[in-house]
Amino acid sequence: MIKPVYSKGKLAAKTGNEVMAEAMRQIEPDVVAAYPITPATEIVQIFSQFVADGKVKTEFVAVESEHSAMSATLAASAAGARAMTGTSSQGLCLMWEMLNIAAGLRLPVVMAEVNRAISAPLNIHGDQSDAMGARDTGWIQIYSENSQEAYDNMIQAVKIAEKAKLPAMVTTDGFIISHCMEVVETYPDEDVKKFIGEYKPERYLLDTKRPFTMGSIELQDYYFEHRWQLAQAMRDAKKIAVDVAADFAKTFGRQYDLYEKYKLDDAEIAIVVIGSTAGTAKVVVDELREKGVKAGLLKVRVFRPFPAQDIAKDLAKVKALAVLDRADSCSGTFAPLYSDIASALFANGITSAKVVNYVYGLGGREIAPNHIAEVYDTLGKIAAGTQKPSTDVNYINVRIK
Amino acid sequence: MKKDENVKLTAAQLAIGGLVEAGTGEAFHTGSWRSDRPVWNKDKCINCLTCWISCPDSAIKTAQDEKKGTVVVGIDYDHCKGCGICARECPPKVAALHMEAEKK
Numbered sequence: 001m002i003k004p005v006y007s008k009g010k011l012a013a014k015t016g017n018e019v020m021a022e023a024m025r026q027i028e029p030d031v032v033a034a035y036p037i038t039p040a041t042e043i044v045q046i047f048s049q050f051v052a053d054g055k056v057k058t059e060f061v062a063v064e065s066e067h068s069a070m071s072a073t074l075a076a077s078a079a080g081a082r083a084m085t086g087t088s089s090q091g092l093c094l095m096w097e098m099l100n101i102a103a104g105l106r107l108p109v110v111m112a113e114v115n116r117a118i119s120a121p122l123n124i125h126g127d128q129s130d131a132m133g134a135r136d137t138g139w140i141q142i143y144s145e146n147s148q149e150a151y152d153n154m155i156q157a158v159k160i161a162e163k164a165k166l167p168a169m170v171t172t173d174g175f176i177i178s179h180c181m182e183v184v185e186t187y188p189d190e191d192v193k194k195f196i197g198e199y200k201p202e203r204y205l206l207d208t209k210r211p212f213t214m215g216s217i218e219l220q221d222y223y224f225e226h227r228w229q230l231a232q233a234m235r236d237a238k239k240i241a242v243d244v245a246a247d248f249a250k251t252f253g254r255q256y257d258l259y260e261k262y263k264l265d266d267a268e269i270a271i272v273v274i275g276s277t278a279g280t281a282k283v284v285v286d287e288l289r290e291k292g293v294k295a296g297l298l299k300v301r302v303f304r305p306f307p308a309q310d311i312a313k314d315l316a317k318v319k320a321l322a323v324l325d326r327a328d329s330c331s332g333t334f335a336p337l338y339s340d341i342a343s344a345l346f347a348n349g350i351t352s353a354k355v356v357n358y359v360y361g362l363g364g365r366e367i368a369p370n371h372i373a374e375v376y377d378t379l380g381k382i383a384a385g386t387q388k389p390s391t392d393v394n395y396i397n398v399r400i401k
Numbered sequence: 402m403k404k405d406e407n408v409k410l411t412a413a414q415l416a417i418g419g420l421v422e423a424g425t426g427e428a429f430h431t432g433s434w435r436s437d438r439p440v441w442n443k444d445k446c447i448n449c450l451t452c453w454i455s456c457p458d459s460a461i462k463t464a465q466d467e468k469k470g471t472v473v474v475g476i477d478y479d480h481c482k483g484c485g486i487c488a489r490e491c492p493p494k495v496a497a498l499h500m501e502a503e504k505k
Contacts, residue, residue: 106418165417203420211423218419225412226419232412 002148002183005253009185016147016177019184020086020112020170021046023154025056026192029110030081030199033061033072038124039174040088040114047086066091070098070109074167077107078214080204082158084109088174089116092130096137099167103138103230105214108161108168111139112154115275115326116174117363125364126174128275132327132336138230140168140237141304143274145260147172147182149301152254158196159244164237166230173276173326175364187252195251234305241302258307260299261314263289267296269379270315272341273324274300277360277367281324284372295376300337308344315345319383321355322375324396328359334393335359354382354389360396371396427480431458435483437500441476445497448472452487452498461487 004011014022020043024032032051034044051060059076063069069085076083087095092113102109117123118130131141142157144150153170161168172178203212218226238258245256260278263285264270271281278299288295298314300306315321323342325335334342338357345353358375361367375396381387416422448469453461460481466472476487488498 104418213421213423213425214418216419216421221409222415222419225410225415226417228412229415229417233417 017042031076037091066094070095074102082199086112123363262297264296270296312348320379
């Protein structure tokens with residue numbers, strides 16, 4: 001259970017969706033434009049109730065699709081508003097065109113994104129295929145392990161996005177976090193508002209005294225420079241996310257980093273994972289540690305920007321490493337997280353670790369402690385040299401033959 | 402951000418997100434595209450400003466007159482593309498604008 005860390009904090013049982021809506025109420029953006037989709041529906045549904053009840057002054061725009069939701073949100077942001085939305089899965093897919101535009105126009109839109117499988121086949125349950133599909137759109141991506149993190153990440157995301165001038169999505173695993181009730185510590189409204197501060201954009205379209213054009217055409221001579229700016233902004237966002245986390249820890253007492261190391265410093269075998277499965281894996285790590293196995297875990301929290309150098313440094317001593325992806329790439333080779341971890345290690349000259357890739361949990365398929373224990377067992381054999389590391393993607397808990 | 406045709410700005414010099422200050426269109430002399438030119442007759446003009454509000458290129462030049470208020474003073478040939486909308490919209494009884502072939 002979550003331990004309270006803030007003197008003025010309040011403990012309450014809330015689902016991931018409820019707590020994300022609560023964060024949005026406290027952030028009180030100027031504009032929210034959204035379209036409902038399972039399992040993210042409740043976030044904007046609860047928030048629209050706050051609007052109807054007069055608890056926030058937000059302008060709520062009920063749109064006819066997610067493409068319109070993102071269009072209206074980014075347009076509100078361009079006009080000078082603090083703007084937010086929420087979606088999941090197919091909704092994020094439909095937003096794809098506008099996701100790129102929000103990033104390209106450098107608009108600090110913040111989105112609550114509930115990770116859900118993508119069609120076909122139709123499936124409403126949790127996996128990270130949706131957000132992984134948007135990993136190169138220029139959006140900051142912050143993944144949450146539980147409801148507390150979802151709440152804290154939402155608050156931090158506003159500040160990170162506005163400093164980096166990049167849009168940011170905060171994700172939770174569909175149903176596993178979005179619909180499960182947990183005890184969460186929330187902070188007083190005024191303290192959250194003080195932490196995020198007032199949004200004062202340098203330039204905004206409703207500034208009639210300094211008119212400008214946004215989104216004009218740029219061909220061979222200028223497009224590349226602006227895309228470089230975008231890529232550089234993402235590189236610069238690492239420090240911003242670290243600074244905001246430090247500020248957050250100073251204010252509310254809860255510590256965050258771009259990624260979390262769990263018993264990793266002396267680990268010989270380790271797993272890298274994103275999201276709620278990190279919680280399950282920590283239990284397995286504890287059990288293995290009791291047996292004297294030097295197991296560890298690295299949980300990626302900020303996936304975009306990807307903290308490649310730091311992660312590589314922290315994985316340098318690991319003998320065998322498994323990267324667990326809750327999304328497949330259908331690339332004929334490895335899944336997204338593995339590809340980034342492997343290139344991070346290689347680029348930083350770390351070739352000592354044997355690194356294997358597992359895809360798990362698609363469409364909400366169960367990932368239990370025994371599945372993770374099996375991975376650690378395999379890693380132990382690879383580290384001892386009694387088993388050769390697989391050179392292709394491995395799958396957990398799927399019937400193949 | 403004004404972009405000189407010859408000097409290309411670097412990523413560090415460019416405004417982020419492709420932001421372009423208003424009014425850069427002034428530097429583009431679209432008048433060179435014209436094949437027909439509108440000719441304005443000051444004596445016939447009643448300053449109804451129908452041409453001014455109809456012009457897609459803001460190429461009808463106006464000024465403030467103490468007695469008459471806003472009046473037409475001519476055509477901005479640097480930017481007029483010669484579409485002919487002004488001549489078409491000018492009230493037929495007034496006919497203060499007509500189109501002529503552009504001299505090459």
